Amino acid sequence: MQFAYAKSSAAIKADALIVPVFEGGNSLNDYAYGDKLKKLFVKGDFEGKSGQRLALPSAGSVAATRVVLLGMGKRNKASAQTFGEAIAGYFRGGHVDGSKLKHVAIALESVVGLKNAGGEALGRWGAEGVLLGSYHFDRLFTRKEKIKHTASKVTLAGGPEAQLKKGVAYGSATAEFTGYARDLVNEPSNRMNPATMAKFAQDMAKKIPGLTCKILKKPEITKLKMGAFLAVNAGSDIPAHLVILEWKGGKAGEKPIAFVGKGLTFDSGGYDIKPAAGMLGMKMDMGGGAATIAALGAIAKLKLKVNAVGVVPCTENLINGSAYHPGSVITSMSGQTIEIGNTDAEGRLILCDALTYTQKQYKPRVIVDMATLTGAQVVALGNKVVGIMSNDDKVAKQLQDSFEAVGENGWRLPLDEFYDKQLDTPIADMKNIGGNPGTITAGLFLQRFINEGQKWAHLDIAGPCMNEAEGWRLWSAKSATGSPVRSLVQFAETYK
Numbered sequence: 001m002q003f004a005y006a007k008s009s010a011a012i013k014a015d016a017l018i019v020p021v022f023e024g025g026n027s028l029n030d031y032a033y034g035d036k037l038k039k040l041f042v043k044g045d046f047e048g049k050s051g052q053r054l055a056l057p058s059a060g061s062v063a064a065t066r067v068v069l070l071g072m073g074k075r076n077k078a079s080a081q082t083f084g085e086a087i088a089g090y091f092r093g094g095h096v097d098g099s100k101l102k103h104v105a106i107a108l109e110s111v112v113g114l115k116n117a118g119g120e121a122l123g124r125w126g127a128e129g130v131l132l133g134s135y136h137f138d139r140l141f142t143r144k145e146k147i148k149h150t151a152s153k154v155t156l157a158g159g160p161e162a163q164l165k166k167g168v169a170y171g172s173a174t175a176e177f178t179g180y181a182r183d184l185v186n187e188p189s190n191r192m193n194p195a196t197m198a199k200f201a202q203d204m205a206k207k208i209p210g211l212t213c214k215i216l217k218k219p220e221i222t223k224l225k226m227g228a229f230l231a232v233n234a235g236s237d238i239p240a241h242l243v244i245l246e247w248k249g250g251k252a253g254e255k256p257i258a259f260v261g262k263g264l265t266f267d268s269g270g271y272d273i274k275p276a277a278g279m280l281g282m283k284m285d286m287g288g289g290a291a292t293i294a295a296l297g298a299i300a301k302l303k304l305k306v307n308a309v310g311v312v313p314c315t316e317n318l319i320n321g322s323a324y325h326p327g328s329v330i331t332s333m334s335g336q337t338i339e340i341g342n343t344d345a346e347g348r349l350i351l352c353d354a355l356t357y358t359q360k361q362y363k364p365r366v367i368v369d370m371a372t373l374t375g376a377q378v379v380a381l382g383n384k385v386v387g388i389m390s391n392d393d394k395v396a397k398q399l400q401d402s403f404e405a406v407g408e409n410g411w412r413l414p415l416d417e418f419y420d421k422q423l424d425t426p427i428a429d430m431k432n433i434g435g436n437p438g439t440i441t442a443g444l445f446l447q448r449f450i451n452e453g454q455k456w457a458h459l460d461i462a463g464p465c466m467n468e469a470e471g472w473r474l475w476s477a478k479s480a481t482g483s484p485v486r487s488l489v490q491f492a493e494t495y496k
Contacts, residue, residue, distance in 0.1 A: 001131060002153045003168050008032075009107035009157035010062050016055075017064035017105045018090060020083060022075040023048040030110035036061035037069070049073060050082075053090065064105055068095070072111070080117040081407045084125025085473050088133030092471045096134070097149040104151045109158035119160035123167020124174075128486075130154050131175035132474040137186040173301045174406075174489055178482035180204070181287075181294035185465065185480035189266035189283040194314035197263055197286065198241040201293045201312070205245060211300035216242040226353040228332040229313050232346045235270060235323030236316040242354070243289070245296040245310040249303055256307035257492050258364035259296070260354045262347045262371035263289030263314035270317050270343030271326055284480065285347070287465035288370035289314060295488035304493050311358045313350040317343070329428045333357060334449055339425045341433040347373045348442055349432060352449040359451050366395055366495060369446065370459040370484065376438030383463035384472065386410040386484055389443035390457035391450065399457055402490040407473055408483055410459070413440055420444045459484060 006012050009019070010033050019037070021027045027048055028034030040061065046054040052071030058064050070086050072078050087106065090096075096104065106126060111117055136148040156164050184192060184200065198215045205213035218239035221229060226242075233240040243263065250256075264285040268274060274282070289312035296310040324330065328340045330349075333356040338349070351369055358367060377387045386403065388410045390396035396412050403410035419441055422434035430448060434441030443458045450456045464483040471477040 001134075001151070003127065003172070004153060004155040005161045005164055006105070006155055006157040009105060009109060012063055012105040012155055012157055014064040014103040014105035014155060015101040016066045016068055016099070017058070017062055017107060018068045018070050018087070019107045020070045020072050020086065020111050021046070021048040022072045022078065022110065024074065027075075027110065031107065033061045037067060040067075046071070050086070051089065053093070055095070075114070078111075079115045080121035080125045083111050083114070083117065083122060084129035085407065087126055087129030088474045089471065091130055091133030092476055096151050100149050101151050103153040103155070105155040105157055107158055108156060112159050119163025120167035122159055123156065123164035124171035126156055127168045127171030128175045128474055131172065132178060133476070135179055135182060135476050135479070137183065137479060170302065173298055174486050177294040177298035177301065178485045180297065181290040181482040181485050182480040184290035184293070185284050185287050187283065192283065192286070193238050193265050194241045194263065194316065195238055197265055197289065197314045198243050201243045201245060204293065204297050208297060208300045210247060210249070211296065212246045214244040216244065224333060224357065225331070226333045226357070227330045228338060228349040229315065229353040231324040231328070231330045232317050232349050233315040235318040235320050238316060241314040242357070243293065243310070243312040243314060245293065247296055247300045247308045249299070249305050250307040254307050255365040256309045256362055257495060258358050258362055258367045259292045259308070259310045259488060260351060260358055260367060260369040261288035261290070261292030261310070261312045262286065262351055262373065263312040264347055264350065265314060265316055267317045267344070267346065268319060270319060270323055270346060272342045272344040273319065274344060281466065284466050285372050286314070287372045287461055287480070288459075291370055291461070291483070291485050291488065294482065294485045295492070298485065298489045299492050302489070306492050308492055309358070309362050309364065311354050313354045315350060317346045332449070336430065336448065337428040339428040339431040341431040345433040345442070347371045348445045351446060355446065355449045359454060366455040366457070367450070368399070368457045368459065368488070368491070370461055372462045372465050373460045374439045374442050374462055376436070377460040378463040380413070380437070380439055381411055381463060383468065384409055386464050387439050387460035388412045388457060389415050389440070389460070391415065391447060392455045392457070395455050395457050398495055399487070399491055402494065403484065403487045405490050406486040408464070408487050410484075410487070413443070415440065415444055415447060423448070
């Protein structure tokens, strides 16, 4: 996608000019050509309400072939985020594909000066809106008519060019790597397995100066005594891979921010097998790992002045004669023993060893792990809100602030001690499942592997990883979302 800039929207010779319009009054007066546009439609056909769109032939009012009025809602409630989400809705809605638009211009005259809408913010949200709204996973279609058309050029007109360019550069990077996370999750599990996921991370790192990638394979993982990780992998013919990405953009010797993501490329449930319907969508069980890999890529692409590491344990959870059993007792890398109460509570097992490895190897100043960990998260918070758990109030607050800043949603859940007792068992240090509330007891399980004094947070993204309904905010309908890549980048940049 090529982004271009212009001082005024009236003279741009594009296939379509998108004109943001607010509800109430004569918002078209924000544009020099507003009176001409008003004559092209009957009053009442378009009121500027959020989500409204009206396509018109330009009839000489502007140089573009057609005009699209884009409803922004009430001006006093609008922001750069409102603008970005409205743009995403337009590109997501099929208008570009249906009309085979090659060059789309966006008029900014009415949105410059909105709340939190300086040129840089408009550029960032505009780029994210265009690129994430345009996202389609159509690489597996063989029929040409199934492949979506995407505009090749977008011109931002009527805003401060230098600031817009800076914002577009940032938003293009976050959107690009959010798109990679979406690709990873959308790939079916016969194409995306532990080996191919690790290869993606390696290939990505080779393209970004300063980003390094190391892959530990099964002999090295065995030598590290990652017994919990290996137990989950035992039922799979594809060996486990541990992906390690490092970015050193901060001060030499400064402890890194660490992201740890669950890379479960397919989950049958093991011997506690899932029903057929529950198994069908399990290609998305590596969403936390995908977000971790993509976030490190974006951090490096943006050259953020921070040291960061990403660790992703990659495996499948399948069934064969070697697979771990309900009732087995395994020994984790930390030395703690775990009774297997349910083989379908496998994500916490691969994460606990990855958390131990990350602490021993890097001694990070903060760890954030993320996983499509529990169905209970969807029950508690639905499919649009990430569950945040943390042993540190400041970390939890900064994560919530990061989610809010990029238009994602996160909500803190408690890690109360009385629920932790549900993980106790008479024959081992703990069991891997503690009953209700399932999201919280899963977080408490992971907390048992966090060293004293180590700042840590856990993100349960089971719902927000996939959007199974209508398009929403920057997300496409029925597609992986890439959440929480943009929030992680924001957190890495702002964490103190």
